Structure formats: structure tokens, C-alpha cells
Amino acid sequence: MTFLQQTMLWGLFAVSIPVIIHLLNRRRFRTVEWGAMQFLLKATRESRGKKRLKHILILLMRSLAIAALIFAIARPLVGGFLGWGGGSVETVILILDRSSSMERSEKDIQLSKRTSVLERVTEAMAELGEARLVLIDSATGIAQEVPSPDVLPELSFTAPTDSAADIPGMLVSALDYIQEAKPGRSEIWVASDLQREDWALDDSRWDAFRANLDELDFNVKLRVLALNGRERNDFAIRVLSSRREAGEFVLDLELAREQDTGPTTKAVTISHLGARSATQVSFNGQSQRFQKRIPLEGAPGAGHGWVSIPDNANSRNNVSYYAYGKEAPVHAYLVTENATSSDALEALTKGLAPGFANQEVTVRQPSQAHQINFDSASLIVWKAPLPKPPVSNQLFEFVEKGGVTLFFPPEEDSDASFGGISWDPITQSPPDKFFIVDDWDHADGAFRDALGGAPLPLERIRAIKRRGLVGDFISLARWDDEEPLLARRVIGQGQVLFLSTLPDYTWSNFERTALHLVLLQRSFDDGNRRLGAGFFGVAGEDSAIPQGDEIRDRVDSYAEGDAGNVAYEAGVYRFGERTVAVNRPVGEDSIEMLTTAQLDAALLDTDYSLLEDKSSSSESFFSEAWRAFLIAMLLFLIIEALLCLQPKRVDTSTAPSPEPTS
Amino acid sequence: MGRAGIRSHLRSIRTPTPTPTRPLPFILPPPVKYDFLDSAVLSRLGALPIEARLAMIGNVAGKHRSPHRxxxxxxxxxxxxxxxxxxxxxxxxxxxxxxxxxxxxxxxxxNLRAYFVVDCSGSMKYASGEHDQKIQFARKFAATMAYLLVDQGDSAGLSCCDESIHLELPPSRRPAHLQNFFDVLSTLEPKGETGLVDALHTVAEKVGQRALIFIISDLFCDPQSFGDALQHLRYRKHDVAVFHLMDPQEINFDFTRPYRFVDLEDNTTIVAEPNLIAEEYDQAIREFLATVETKCHDVHADYHLVTSDKDYEEVLRDFLTTRLPKKGAR
Structure with missing residues (x-):
């Protein structure tokens, strides 16, 4: 609780007045010679216990009445956010999460969480009087003093953005500011929707923050305003990937909602190069992935556009932008040894270039691997003993930059390894038995379920030969004896994949199931994204910032940008010659919220106070509560009076009245 | 109408109150030297006879019924x-x-022998406010009654007790005896603990013939023992009248602030907050008064609870009036 007249709290010492008076009265007794001592002794013996308790209660009521009066005079402010233990604050450091998820509103006509928190901070600062306000917003992360809290909602530093929020980073910035500026008695107010992605609980900066907070010379109170209400169902749309494909531009889209409320349809608007089209998407479950194909005939150049859904709880996640470059063939390299069977070679070659116009495959011998143009390659399929330096170094660099390399088991044994993974010798299945696939990752990897949600028929794969793997990897698909069928190791921005059998009838029936085609094409897509990555950026990150002399220019038609926050807003931008579709971070669509236990763990031993505001109402953080204290004082006085009242002496016994008879 | 009827009739017309003042009898010693004697009160009460409820055995002819012919x-x-x-x-x-x-x-x-047993224990010294000390009230009461008794030809004796009987005057009907009686009363100084019960037993044994025993005390003793002493007196065929003297404050306990109470009898000290114990004190005093009254009624003793703020003349008149035989009785 905070008090506007905190000095009046010194008056709390007056609470002891009734006790002091009582003690003085006890000491300042008069002496009287008394005859009826036997009754006095008896009465004194019998009056202990209940009477003493009553007397203590009377004293307590008097003290509480005085305390309530003092509290009322001190003008207390109540409200869960400021809570008990508050006092005069010299500086308030407001850590404002203005990520896109803070633009939620729980009712149609209600303010967004960010706006409501700004209004309430303004009111709170007015109540706190002369306290300074320092703002650290999630977009810039810079501490800057706000000259007047009244203008807080008008500042560009408090405007909505599409960027993420780095809460631990902002807390560390706040501490840095406190250590540098030494602003006196300070409080850090964190206004956030507790989106787990923003809080990055695994970040090592939490330890640093806790340690630094503990080492501060003066008391800094940490308060968290958790705007974690999620009453309305929110829909979000996102462009997962985009690519040219046989004269069409393919958009992989994801429509997601927070709560699965049964089948529904959603109108999706696509604006491609200014031409809008709308379509109804049937929607069931929590998320729905679907494709939109846009004919590109006669338009070989670059382009951009956006996909949107109608406005709902959060207006910032109703649109996703895309951009692409000029048409160019995508290239894969197949490095194969001489011992590769013609069937296997044909299966791999056809799998890499099944007839799509823009896909090319070049076959190379391992000895010619150094001739590979790694810059233009999307995918490298390595069906040969694992490479050795210098080729392995080139390949490693290719993967680090986002390339994808798919290793197939060689016929010949080799002791070479790549990325710490090496092949085991070939193993044969027992006679009349096969290696069969037991389980695989349905959500991730090359064998993930189709966009419509249908799983791939991996259970139909039978193998009689395979190679085991040694090293540090993740199994995306496993045989029934837990050995990996498909293993993955992420290196830098790219990945290496190891398939433990071959699409060759002497190894497995992969070719019959055509699953090798899925594997190769999806790997191709992953590798191809490296080349297309230059057209996508994330708001607030380096990819959305102009390089060198590039000038930013917004080219999409979805919305007018805020000039002050253009660096943190999603949209299609032209940076000089480049066109970049800047979208909100993936984490901003996450519905995973921080639990109280996780918050406790993150702010362990910091004695923080938490106000959970699930409704995002615009009510003030606190209100003056002196009336309540005056009422409390009256109540205490009434109770004291009732306790002081002597009970009516009703003679229920046979004892006669002590009235003298004469 | 016989002589007895005439006397009864005369008695009935002599009782109206207030009694007109009449000249003091010739036997009265000068009362002005004693602050517990008021000649006006004596003259007003002189018209009321003191009657015993039981037949008395005297040694001379008198006004009281005798068991003998x-x-x-x-x-x-x-x-x-x-x-x-x-x-x-x-x-x-x-x-x-x-x-x-x-x-x-x-x-x-x-004639009638009357014994005044006056409690002189320390508690009789208590007086609140402007009221008399209880011992002073006892002096007034005993002296006035003794005067009236001697005046009507009866004898009056005195036993003063604190922890034991320390002053004793045998009953006498001589006017000169009154002087000694008053002197003894005037020298009474309350002190020590109450030895009333022992004193009553002693009186019961000492007084051989039937007598009217006046007990003037605050009765701050064990009520059970006091009841036994009354039984003893009653067994000896004495007519007993108990004047229970209490200070109003001893009943009402109307203290408003903490006090250190010092016992008048044994100097025991206790600091108490009257607010806290008033209820229990009231309960205790009520029980005590009820017990004492019951004990008195058990032995057919006259019981009078008298507070020291009362006018002793009024108390005496009421006592004497209630003792008058009813018309036609005897």
C-alpha cells in the first residue's frame, strides 16, 4: 500500500497511547484502606481470564482505531499492483512490453492491453506526485525519461509494434540505468502479457539480473502487472513459406486460433502485387495449414503481397507479408560414388528433379565435389563416403549458412565423420525379417504430416539393409529397434540429414513407397528457403533493418505505417534494391503464457509483487482508501464501546438485593 | 376492658411517628459531651418502648413478659x-x-437484660465519602439504645470485641451505669481482625439468663461460623437482633480507577482495577449478604442490613416499631 502523506505514518506511534495510558493508570493508583477485603480477593481471583481478555481487546480496539485514523490521514492508495509495503517513490522505471501480442483487447470496444496500461500508469504517476518516470520499451530497449506522464500514451516509444519483447534484456537495462543514474528510491514496473517467449526463462541474464538487483545499495521494488487475460478467441494468420513452383507462386499459410471452438470458416484476403482476392477457409482444430497458389504466368519478376483475415481480438496478427525475387532455377547436387547402383542413382535423380521446370540436379563424383557451386545450391545429396577436408569444410560452411545436406549410406565403409556423426557398418536384417519403422516425428522434419494433417505412410517401409549412426543427432524417424531411420543435426542456420537406408530394392522398398521423393523435395524446400530468406525479415531484428546506404520504403498497401516506429512494424519494405517482407516474430503468436510458478522462479528472492489483470480493464491501479479506514476506525470504536458496556446486573440467583433494609 | 387491654390500647396510641419531643427523664446524664448522643433523638425515640420478642427472666419487676407467674x-x-x-x-x-x-x-x-456486642475490628473503621465510620454508627446505635433501655428500667451491658472480647460491661439498670457505658463506647478504637464469632460464643456462655443480644458488626467473618454462633445464642434462649453495618461503597463498589486496597484488619495489600472486578465483587457481596440473612432467619434473629449513610434515628425507630406487639397480643 502506498500513502500519499507518508510522513503522517509517524503518527502510528500514537497507537501505543492507549497502552501507555493504561500502564500509567495502573502505576498511578491511589491507596485506600478497605474493609471488605475478602470479597475483593475473591473477585480478583475470579476475574482473571475472560475479563483480562476483554480488557486486552478493549485496548486493542482503541489502538486499532488510532491506527485506522492515522492510515486514513496518510491517504492510502489501495490496489493490488502497488500492494502493501509501498512508500514514496522517487523514480518509476516502466518496462513496457509493446510487442504485437500486447495489442489484444478482450472486448470489441475495449482498449488494447498496451493502451490500458499506459492510461493507468499515467493515473498512477499522477497519484504518486513528483515521481520521475523512466520508460524502457520493448522495441528500443533504451531507458529514456518521460518528462510528463500525461504524454505517455502519445509517445512513439509507447506505440504498438510488431516486434518481440526481450523482458530479461529490459530488466537488465533497468538495472544498468539505476546503477548509472542512481535515481534514489526506485520501483521497476513491468507491464507485460506474460507471453512466455518474451520472458525467455532459460536466458542466463535472469541470473545476472537477480544478482545485480540484490547488490544494489538501495531498495528497488519490482512490480509486475500481468495483463494475461485471454477472454476472447484470437485468430492469427502467418505465411509459413513461399516459393515459385511451375509458373505459380505457392504460399504455405497457417491460420491459428487460441481456442478450438469447433468447425468454422474464415475469410482470407490475399493481396498480391496490389490485386486482392478473397477466399473462405474451412477451419477446424486449433490451427490449419493450407496452400494458396497464385499464377505467375507472364510475371517472371519479383513481387510481394500480404495475406490477411478480418479484425479480431488482436489486430496485429491478422496480416502476414511475403516477398519474392526474380525467377531463378533452384539447384541440387547429387554426389555419388561409383559403386552406387543404377537404381539408386535413378531414384535419387528423379526424386531431386521430378520434372519441375525450375529444379535442376547436377551429379558429381566425390572427387569433383570441390566443383560444386555452394552459393547457388539449395540442397546437396551425398551418396558416398563422408567427405574429408577440404571438401568437408566447404560443406560445413554451406550448411552453416542455411544449406541442407542429405547423406545417404555409402556402399563402402569409411572412418570419416561429418558434424560429429559417422556411419556404422552395414547391417542386414535377420533372414525372412525386415527392419520396419516404429515411430517418427509427425510435426517436424521431412516426414512430418502433410498440410492437411494426413500422416505419411512410413509404416509401410521395409528394409533389409541399413547403416547405423554414431554421434550427436536427433532421430526424426526410428526403426522398431530404436535405431534411427532419419537423423538430423542442426548446424548454424542449416541442417544435415542422415537417412540410414537407400531407395534401392537391395536396401529397402523406399522407392516403392515414394517416400524418398517426399524426403528429397522437402529437404529441397528447406534448402531453398536459404536462398529465399533474403526476402523475409522479422520486425525488430537485423533482417528488418536497412544495410549501408539503403533507404527504407514501405511498399505494401495493407496499412499506413507509423513513421516513428517503422523499424518495428511489419510490412513489405524496399531497402534500396532489396524487397523484404517483415513479419512479426513467430513467438508473438504463441499462446503459451508464463505461470505464476515460472514467474516466481524467474524472479526468485526479488520480493516482487504481482498484479494479475485478466480483464485488461481501464480501472486505475489503485484508489484512495481513506474512507475505508475511517469506517474501520468507527467500527473499532463501536466494538470498543460495546466491550466497555457493563452487562446489566440481572439477579437470577436467590440472592437478595443488597439494598439495605431498615 | 381489663388492665392488660388498657395497656395494649395505650401502647397502640403511643406509636405514631414522628413522636413529639418530650422532656428528657431525670436520669439522663449530660449527653452533650458524647458526639454519638443526640438529646433530640433521645427525646423523640423515648416514647417508643423496647420490646423483647421472647419472654425474659429478670431480677426485678419490669415491662417485659416473664415465663414465670x-x-x-x-x-x-x-x-x-x-x-x-x-x-x-x-x-x-x-x-x-x-x-x-x-x-x-x-x-x-x-425487666430485660440487653447485651450489645459491638464489633471493634479494623474493618469497622471504614468510611467512604462524608459518611460516618461504621464504628461511629455503632456507637450512636448502642448508646441510644442503652439510654432508652435504662430509661425504661431495663439493664444494658456491653461487649466490645476485635480479635477477642477486650472490653466488657455487665448489664446494669442504674442510671450511673450509663456513664460508664458511654465512656467505654467513646474510647473504642477499631483495630485488628474480627473475632466476632468467638465473642458471640463467649457471650452465649456468659449470659446465664435470657437476654436481648444486639450484634452490631459488619460481619466480615465466615458466615457459616457466624451462623453457628447465632445457633448457640438461640440455644441459650436469647433474643438476637443483628445490625449488619455496611458502608455504601462496600456494597456498590463504585470505584472508577485503579486503587491499592489496604486491608484495615491485617494490612494485606492488593492493587486492583475496579472496572475489571466489579461484576465478580458484586456477585460475591450478594452471596455474602444472602448467606448472612439466611443464617439470621434460620435462628429467628432480627436481621437489619444498615448502611452507614442512613440516619440512625430512622433505623432505630423502624426497629423499635417493628418490635411493638400487635394490638391484642400478649
Missing amino acids: GSSVEFAEYRKYVPGDDTRRLDWKAYARSDRHYIKEFEADT
Whole structure:
């Protein structure tokens, strides 16, 4: 609780007045010679216990009445956010999460969480009087003093953005500011929707923050305003990937909602190069992935556009932008040894270039691997003993930059390894038995379920030969004896994949199931994204910032940008010659919220106070509560009076009245 | 109407209150030297006789009924003549009617012995506000009663007790005895603990013949033992009147602030907050008063709870009035 007249709290010492008076009265007794001592002794013996308790209660009521009066005079402010233990604050450091998820509103006509928190901070600062306000917003992360809290909602530093929020980073910035500026008695107010992605609980900066907070010379109170209400169902749309494909531009889209409320349809608007089209998407479950194909005939150049859904709880996640470059063939390299069977070679070659116009495959011998143009390659399929330096170094660099390399088991044994993974010798299945696939990752990897949600028929794969793997990897698909069928190791921005059998009838029936085609094409897509990555950026990150002399220019038609926050807003931008579709971070669509236990763990031993505001109402953080204290004082006085009242002496016994008879 | 009827009638017309003042009898010693005697009160109360409720055995003729037959004017009974009876007492008219010899007997009127047992323990010194000390009230009461008794020809004795009987005056009906009586009363100084119960037992044993025993005390003793002492007195056929003297504050306990109470009898000290114990004190005092009154009623003793703020003349008048025999009684 905070008090506007905190000095009046010194008056709390007056609470002891009734006790002091009582003690003085006890000491300042008069002496009287008394005859009826036997009754006095008896009465004194019998009056202990209940009477003493009553007397203590009377004293307590008097003290509480005085305390309530003092509290009322001190003008207390109540409200869960400021809570008990508050006092005069010299500086308030407001850590404002203005990520896109803070633009939620729980009712149609209600303010967004960010706006409501700004209004309430303004009111709170007015109540706190002369306290300074320092703002650290999630977009810039810079501490800057706000000259007047009244203008807080008008500042560009408090405007909505599409960027993420780095809460631990902002807390560390706040501490840095406190250590540098030494602003006196300070409080850090964190206004956030507790989106787990923003809080990055695994970040090592939490330890640093806790340690630094503990080492501060003066008391800094940490308060968290958790705007974690999620009453309305929110829909979000996102462009997962985009690519040219046989004269069409393919958009992989994801429509997601927070709560699965049964089948529904959603109108999706696509604006491609200014031409809008709308379509109804049937929607069931929590998320729905679907494709939109846009004919590109006669338009070989670059382009951009956006996909949107109608406005709902959060207006910032109703649109996703895309951009692409000029048409160019995508290239894969197949490095194969001489011992590769013609069937296997044909299966791999056809799998890499099944007839799509823009896909090319070049076959190379391992000895010619150094001739590979790694810059233009999307995918490298390595069906040969694992490479050795210098080729392995080139390949490693290719993967680090986002390339994808798919290793197939060689016929010949080799002791070479790549990325710490090496092949085991070939193993044969027992006679009349096969290696069969037991389980695989349905959500991730090359064998993930189709966009419509249908799983791939991996259970139909039978193998009689395979190679085991040694090293540090993740199994995306496993045989029934837990050995990996498909293993993955992420290196830098790219990945290496190891398939433990071959699409060759002497190894497995992969070719019959055509699953090798899925594997190769999806790997191709992953590798191809490296080349297309230059057209996508994330708001607030380096990819959305102009390089060198590039000038930013917004080219999409979805919305007018805020000039002050253009660096943190999603949209299609032209940076000089480049066109970049800047979208909100993936984490901003996450519905995973921080639990109280996780918050406790993150702010362990910091004695923080938490106000959970699930409704995002615009009510003030606190209100003056002196009336309540005056009422409390009256109540205490009434109770004291009732306790002081002597009970009516009703003679229920046979004892006669002590009235003298004469 | 016989002589007894005339006396009864006269008595009935002598009782109206207030009694008109009459000149003091010739036997009165000068009362002005004693602050517990008021000649106006004495003259006003002088018209009221002091009656015993039980037959008394005195040594001289007096105004009180005796258990024996005597020579008063009040007829008692006839009895058969037996040889040796005084023939002068034969009722010749009865002989003429019945041809039998009857002796006509009359009631004997005798004098009354009154004993005043005055409690002089330390607690009798207590006085609140402007009120008299209880001992002063006792002095006024005993002195006035003694005066009236002697005035009507009865004898009055005095026993003063604190922890034991320390002053004793045997009963006497001589006017000069009153001087000693008053002197003893004036020298009474309350002190020590209460030895009332022992004193009553002693009086019960000492006083051989029937007497009227006035107990003037605050009775701050064990009520059970006090009841036993009353039984003892009653067993000895004494007429007992108890004047229970209490200070108003001892009953009401109207203290408003913490006090250190020092016992007047044994100097025991206790610091108490009256607010806290008033209820329990009230309960205790009520129980005590009820017990004492019950004990008195058990032995048919007169019980009078008297607070020291009362006018002693009024208390005495009420006492004397209630003791008057009813019209036609005796």
C-alpha cells in the first residue's frame, strides 16, 4: 500500500497511547484502606481470564482505531499492483512490453492491453506526485525519461509494434540505468502479457539480473502487472513459406486460433502485387495449414503481397507479408560414388528433379565435389563416403549458412565423420525379417504430416539393409529397434540429414513407397528457403533493418505505417534494391503464457509483487482508501464501546438485593 | 376492658411517628459531651418502648413478659389449689361457682437484660465519602439504645470485641451505669481482625439468663461460623437482633480507577482495577449478604442490613416499631 502523506505514518506511534495510558493508570493508583477485603480477593481471583481478555481487546480496539485514523490521514492508495509495503517513490522505471501480442483487447470496444496500461500508469504517476518516470520499451530497449506522464500514451516509444519483447534484456537495462543514474528510491514496473517467449526463462541474464538487483545499495521494488487475460478467441494468420513452383507462386499459410471452438470458416484476403482476392477457409482444430497458389504466368519478376483475415481480438496478427525475387532455377547436387547402383542413382535423380521446370540436379563424383557451386545450391545429396577436408569444410560452411545436406549410406565403409556423426557398418536384417519403422516425428522434419494433417505412410517401409549412426543427432524417424531411420543435426542456420537406408530394392522398398521423393523435395524446400530468406525479415531484428546506404520504403498497401516506429512494424519494405517482407516474430503468436510458478522462479528472492489483470480493464491501479479506514476506525470504536458496556446486573440467583433494609 | 387491654390500647396510641419531643427523664446524664448522643433523638425515640420478642427472666419487676407467674394485673390462668398455696390467692368467686378451690395466677412482668456486642475490628473503621465510620454508627446505635433501655428500667451491658472480647460491661439498670457505658463506647478504637464469632460464643456462655443480644458488626467473618454462633445464642434462649453495618461503597463498589486496597484488619495489600472486578465483587457481596440473612432467619434473629449513610434515628425507630406487639397480643 502506498500513502500519499507518508510522513503522517509517524503518527502510528500514537497507537501505543492507549497502552501507555493504561500502564500509567495502573502505576498511578491511589491507596485506600478497605474493609471488605475478602470479597475483593475473591473477585480478583475470579476475574482473571475472560475479563483480562476483554480488557486486552478493549485496548486493542482503541489502538486499532488510532491506527485506522492515522492510515486514513496518510491517504492510502489501495490496489493490488502497488500492494502493501509501498512508500514514496522517487523514480518509476516502466518496462513496457509493446510487442504485437500486447495489442489484444478482450472486448470489441475495449482498449488494447498496451493502451490500458499506459492510461493507468499515467493515473498512477499522477497519484504518486513528483515521481520521475523512466520508460524502457520493448522495441528500443533504451531507458529514456518521460518528462510528463500525461504524454505517455502519445509517445512513439509507447506505440504498438510488431516486434518481440526481450523482458530479461529490459530488466537488465533497468538495472544498468539505476546503477548509472542512481535515481534514489526506485520501483521497476513491468507491464507485460506474460507471453512466455518474451520472458525467455532459460536466458542466463535472469541470473545476472537477480544478482545485480540484490547488490544494489538501495531498495528497488519490482512490480509486475500481468495483463494475461485471454477472454476472447484470437485468430492469427502467418505465411509459413513461399516459393515459385511451375509458373505459380505457392504460399504455405497457417491460420491459428487460441481456442478450438469447433468447425468454422474464415475469410482470407490475399493481396498480391496490389490485386486482392478473397477466399473462405474451412477451419477446424486449433490451427490449419493450407496452400494458396497464385499464377505467375507472364510475371517472371519479383513481387510481394500480404495475406490477411478480418479484425479480431488482436489486430496485429491478422496480416502476414511475403516477398519474392526474380525467377531463378533452384539447384541440387547429387554426389555419388561409383559403386552406387543404377537404381539408386535413378531414384535419387528423379526424386531431386521430378520434372519441375525450375529444379535442376547436377551429379558429381566425390572427387569433383570441390566443383560444386555452394552459393547457388539449395540442397546437396551425398551418396558416398563422408567427405574429408577440404571438401568437408566447404560443406560445413554451406550448411552453416542455411544449406541442407542429405547423406545417404555409402556402399563402402569409411572412418570419416561429418558434424560429429559417422556411419556404422552395414547391417542386414535377420533372414525372412525386415527392419520396419516404429515411430517418427509427425510435426517436424521431412516426414512430418502433410498440410492437411494426413500422416505419411512410413509404416509401410521395409528394409533389409541399413547403416547405423554414431554421434550427436536427433532421430526424426526410428526403426522398431530404436535405431534411427532419419537423423538430423542442426548446424548454424542449416541442417544435415542422415537417412540410414537407400531407395534401392537391395536396401529397402523406399522407392516403392515414394517416400524418398517426399524426403528429397522437402529437404529441397528447406534448402531453398536459404536462398529465399533474403526476402523475409522479422520486425525488430537485423533482417528488418536497412544495410549501408539503403533507404527504407514501405511498399505494401495493407496499412499506413507509423513513421516513428517503422523499424518495428511489419510490412513489405524496399531497402534500396532489396524487397523484404517483415513479419512479426513467430513467438508473438504463441499462446503459451508464463505461470505464476515460472514467474516466481524467474524472479526468485526479488520480493516482487504481482498484479494479475485478466480483464485488461481501464480501472486505475489503485484508489484512495481513506474512507475505508475511517469506517474501520468507527467500527473499532463501536466494538470498543460495546466491550466497555457493563452487562446489566440481572439477579437470577436467590440472592437478595443488597439494598439495605431498615 | 381489663388492665392488660388498657395497656395494649395505650401502647397502640403511643406509636405514631414522628413522636413529639418530650422532656428528657431525670436520669439522663449530660449527653452533650458524647458526639454519638443526640438529646433530640433521645427525646423523640423515648416514647417508643423496647420490646423483647421472647419472654425474659429478670431480677426485678419490669415491662417485659416473664415465663414465670407473678403479680401483675394481667390474668394468666387458674390452677387447682394445692396445700401450701397462699389462701389469699384463692378465687372465691370461682369457688362459689364451682365449689372447687382455684388459685388465680397472673402474668409476671420483669425487666430485660440487653447485651450489645459491638464489633471493634479494623474493618469497622471504614468510611467512604462524608459518611460516618461504621464504628461511629455503632456507637450512636448502642448508646441510644442503652439510654432508652435504662430509661425504661431495663439493664444494658456491653461487649466490645476485635480479635477477642477486650472490653466488657455487665448489664446494669442504674442510671450511673450509663456513664460508664458511654465512656467505654467513646474510647473504642477499631483495630485488628474480627473475632466476632468467638465473642458471640463467649457471650452465649456468659449470659446465664435470657437476654436481648444486639450484634452490631459488619460481619466480615465466615458466615457459616457466624451462623453457628447465632445457633448457640438461640440455644441459650436469647433474643438476637443483628445490625449488619455496611458502608455504601462496600456494597456498590463504585470505584472508577485503579486503587491499592489496604486491608484495615491485617494490612494485606492488593492493587486492583475496579472496572475489571466489579461484576465478580458484586456477585460475591450478594452471596455474602444472602448467606448472612439466611443464617439470621434460620435462628429467628432480627436481621437489619444498615448502611452507614442512613440516619440512625430512622433505623432505630423502624426497629423499635417493628418490635411493638400487635394490638391484642400478649
